[in-house]
Amino acid sequence: MPASKNPPTRRDAHRNRERLLESARHAFAERGAQAALDGIAREAGLVTGTLYRHFPTRLDLLWAVLEPKLHRLLDEVRALPELEDPWEAFRSLLEVLCSAQAEDRAFGDFLAKRFPGDDRTEAVHGEICALAQRVLERAQEAGAVRSDVTGADLFLLFWASGRVAEATRHVAPSMWRRHVYLALDGFRASNRLDLQEPAWDADQLHRAMAVPGKHGAELPELR
Incomplete structure (x- = not known):
């Protein structure tokens, strides 16, 4: 059987969160609170599911930013x-x-x-x-x-x-x-x-x- 992927480390999770926040800062400042969340994840080089694991709602992401x-x-x-x-x-x-x-x-x-x-x-x-x-x-x-x-x-x-x-x-x-x-x-x-x-x-x-x-x-x- 192929070896399973290693689960993300705490360092990986922290890095992903910071990438999402940086992408969200730019998107929200330019396009407002309704900036597309999938676009924010994509600009951070991540999938939308990763965004929701860190920020379950749009308000959670807005607050963090x-x-x-x-x-x-x-x-x-x-x-x-x-x-x-x-x-x-x-x-x-x-x-x-x-x-x-x-x-x-x-x-x-x-x-x-x-x-x-x-x-x-x-x-x-x-x-x-x-x-x-x-x-x-x-x-x-x-x-x-x-x-x-x-x-x-x-x-x-x-x-x-x-x-x-x-x-x-x-x-x-x-x-x-x-x-x-x-x-x-x-x-x-x-x-x-x-x-x-x-x-x-x-x-x-x-x-x-x-x-x-x-x-x-x-x-x-x-x-």
Whole structure:
């Protein structure tokens, strides 16, 4: 009988995982969270089954790719409530979030959604939302931001900026900044217009962000 192949060693498994992560970083950044998983495995020189052994769901792979960047983003956002100027903290908040989104399509896809039931992602989203709310309220208390702006309004701008970044990525990759700065003027307390549409409450925003399915992991084309 022919000799059986030796099972993969721990070193082989580690090397395969790193190859998959490197391939996924490039694919997700360029094509977004829906980049084809079989293409990611192929670019890593591996079969799709190997990818699923390391990352059972698309969300598992996304988390592994984006976790380091998420922690760097959190460090930046955590520093903002300590800035002396409340308006500068508010401006920086929007620029930090929108910049992170514009640089990496999958990062934007991830931040714009919530995955109920997944503790890893809920902890990150929950902290970002809480910090953003602190920055907003401080700017409102200082009279720098209009009092009728809500946290949901900030995330609606985030979504809109993401679409601008995607549409202009290959022609004018920094155009999203112009859009954000125009919106910032709309948030200022002075010379304001009355808003004709009521703000969303937290539950409406959460429902709009939530990805349906068990643990929120069932992004379209999961496997």
